[in-house]
Amino acid sequence: MLLADAEGAAPAPSLPSLLMPMVLIVFVWYFLILRPQGRERKARELQLANLKRNDRVVTYSGIIGTITGFSDDNKEVTLRVDDNVKLRFLRSAIQGPLAESSPTDASKPAGS
Numbered sequence: 445m446l447l448a449d450a451e452g453a454a455p456a457p458s459l460p461s462l463l464m465p466m467v468l469i470v471f472v473w474y475f476l477i478l479r480p481q482g483r484e485r486k487a488r489e490l491q492l493a494n495l496k497r498n499d500r501v502v503t504y505s506g507i508i509g510t511i512t513g514f515s516d517d518n519k520e521v522t523l524r525v526d527d528n529v530k531l532r533f534l535r536s537a538i539q540g541p542l543a544e545s546s547p548t549d550a551s552k553p554a555g556s
Contacts, residue, residue: 492535495521500542503533508542 495501499511501523509523512530521538523531 488540491540492538495535495538495541500544502539502542503537504539505537507531507533 495511497511497513500508501511501521502508503523507523507525509525509531511521512524513522514520514535515522515532519535521533521535523533525531
């Protein structure tokens, strides 16, 4: 009875056919997730490296200020947020340059 079951069973799949779905998943994972994330990280590092004095920036906490200086090790940024208020932030806490809207855009009513 055991021999009859073994003879009627389907042959075992080959090793390449078992590994092909895993290889495909890794390939898709790399091109859909890892590669774009790496590009975004490089673009952000370049953006933070290009910060200079008098740039208006916004932090991840929503604070808007103007860069007045950098620390000696270049890891901290001093922002002027008001006339007599200066705050120190880590460079990594800067979200990016503030996109200023043009004066003509600000004068338009919201519905137009």
